[in-house]
Amino acid sequence: MIAIVDYGMGNLGSIQNMLKKIGAKVIITHDSAVIGAADKIILPGVGAFDAAMENLNKLGLTPLLNDLALEKHRPILGICLGMQMMTKRSAEGALPGLGWLDAETVRFANGSLRVPHMGWNTVDIRREDPLFKDMYEERRFYFVHSYYVKCADNSDILTSTKYGIDFCSSFAKGNIRGVQYHPEKSHKFGMLLLKNFAELV
Amino acid sequence: MLRTRVMPCLLLRNSKLVKTVKFKNPRYVGDPVNAVKIYNDKEVDELIFLDITATVEKRAPPFKTISEIATECFMPYTYGGGIGSIEDMKKVFGLGVEKIAINSKAVERPALVKEAATEFGNQSVVVSIDAKRNPNGKYEVFTRSGTNPTGLDPVTHARKMEEMGAGEILLTSIDRDGTWEGYDLKLIRMVAEAVTVPLIACGGAGSVQDFRKAVDAGASACAAGSMVVYQAKDRGVLIKFPMQAELRKVLS
Numbered sequence: 477m478i479a480i481v482d483y484g485m486g487n488l489g490s491i492q493n494m495l496k497k498i499g500a501k502v503i504i505t506h507d508s509a510v511i512g513a514a515d516k517i518i519l520p521g522v523g524a525f526d527a528a529m530e531n532l533n534k535l536g537l538t539p540l541l542n543d544l545a546l547e548k549h550r551p552i553l554g555i556c557l558g559m560q561m562m563t564k565r566s567a568e569g570a571l572p573g574l575g576w577l578d579a580e581t582v583r584f585a586n587g588s589l590r591v592p593h594m595g596w597n598t599v600d601i602r603r604e605d606p607l608f609k610d611m612y613e614e615r616r617f618y619f620v621h622s623y624y625v626k627c628a629d630n631s632d633i634l635t636s637t638k639y640g641i642d643f644c645s646s647f648a649k650g651n652i653r654g655v656q657y658h659p660e661k662s663h664k665f666g667m668l669l670l671k672n673f674a675e676l677v
Numbered sequence: 678m679l680r681t682r683v684m685p686c687l688l689l690r691n692s693k694l695v696k697t698v699k700f701k702n703p704r705y706v707g708d709p710v711n712a713v714k715i716y717n718d719k720e721v722d723e724l725i726f727l728d729i730t731a732t733v734e735k736r737a738p739p740f741k742t743i744s745e746i747a748t749e750c751f752m753p754y755t756y757g758g759g760i761g762s763i764e765d766m767k768k769v770f771g772l773g774v775e776k777i778a779i780n781s782k783a784v785e786r787p788a789l790v791k792e793a794a795t796e797f798g799n800q801s802v803v804v805s806i807d808a809k810r811n812p813n814g815k816y817e818v819f820t821r822s823g824t825n826p827t828g829l830d831p832v833t834h835a836r837k838m839e840e841m842g843a844g845e846i847l848l849t850s851i852d853r854d855g856t857w858e859g860y861d862l863k864l865i866r867m868v869a870e871a872v873t874v875p876l877i878a879c880g881g882a883g884s885v886q887d888f889r890k891a892v893d894a895g896a897s898a899c900a901a902g903s904m905v906v907y908q909a910k911d912r913g914v915l916i917k918f919p920m921q922a923e924l925r926k927v928l929s
Binding site: 524 | 796
């Protein structure tokens with residue numbers, strides 16, 4: 477069973493729809509017992525950083541997720557803001573992040589490029605990971621974000637994407653993975669990525 | 678490289694897919710969920726669904742249809758039509774929609790855009806602006822599916838909507854809707870220069886070359902209606918989308 481953490485932010489329906497399509501067992505929940513018993517966890521998120529952290533804290537889920545991610549090494553995937561929440565802090569807010577990786581979330585500089593970075597972009601693999609198993613052709617995903625993750629340790633970076641700069645579009649540290657794009661909205665590319673996540677052992 | 682987004686802009690009326698010409702004469706073109714399945718196969722970048730009678734008939738958004746579409750829509754999905762409150766938005770997002778589009782209500786109560794952006798983030802809020810040239814040649818914003826002149830200038834309105842927190846502007850030329858004559862490039866240029874958020878051009882697309890022209894005029898993305906539901910101008914219904922390779926050739 478894959479638990480999608482429902483802390484009141486983000487488009488959980490889409491993630492559930494795609495996981496169901498690939499035949500995975502999935503539940504949207506904020507019940508700690510259900511999350512604790514799940515084989516895998518997805519931390520979604522759309523919206524503002526502080527509001528997300530505050531909701532997670534209010535629901536009392538932060539200590540549970542810390543334990544599952546860091547002590548029990550449960551496979552956990554952060555999507556978009558969910559990925560950013562796994563970092564130590566974000567320029568978007570004042571509350572501390574989960575801090576599972578030595579990384580922080582920063583804003584795209586206002587330059588010639590429009591922010592948010594919105595649309596389909598490709599990802600370049602920096603390090604092999606089961607998430608990208610069987611993805612041989614161009615890997616194309618849908619992005620929408622104004623902030624991005626900066627890893628202190630380059631070896632945590634799984635993929636990079638070009639938008640003015642090269643930024644980290646996926647990271648992994650052991651059982652903890654994050655993707656800045658929305659696999660649930662990225663056709664066959666996202667479907668394969670979520671399938672790979674569902675099949676992680 | 679970020680690609681230029683090209684998206685079908687599909688119209689709903691009583692949960693059926695219709696297509697209009699200059700916002701009039703809605704013609705039945707099929708079942709929305711069936712269309713979505715075809716667009717999935719075509720690897721369409723995004724989809725926009727607008728219920729063109731919800732606001733006019735003072736109806737709530739058609740939640741059941743929105744949900745049926747979401748279940749099959751594995752690409753970003755924007756829904757607009759009849760959204761009047763944060764509660765409506767919560768419901769719509771909960772069904773699996775990425776972005777909501779606000780049109781009439783954004784004119785009637787601009788603070789709603791701000792509330793939406795604060796609650797859900799700018800990237801989830803599209804302000805849809807329908808504009809028409811009035812008899813003295815000036816552009817004017819119309820609401821309520823093009824029936825209600827507002828006296829507003831699209832440039833001023835778009836700028837204000839960006840200030841309020843709109844993450845994108847969907848700009849539709851009422852005069853070009855369903856005509857296959859190409860986008861209103863002058864209108865696109867005016868509004869694109871006035872805002873920094875992405876502008877989606879809509880109304881008039883007849884060929885992939887029109888997408889190129891809209892992008893050159895300042896659009897970040899292109900929406901198409903007739904082109905993706907008809908075989909050709911004045912021909913039968915056919916749910917279709919240009920080949921990825923063709924789009925890439927013209928747009929990169």
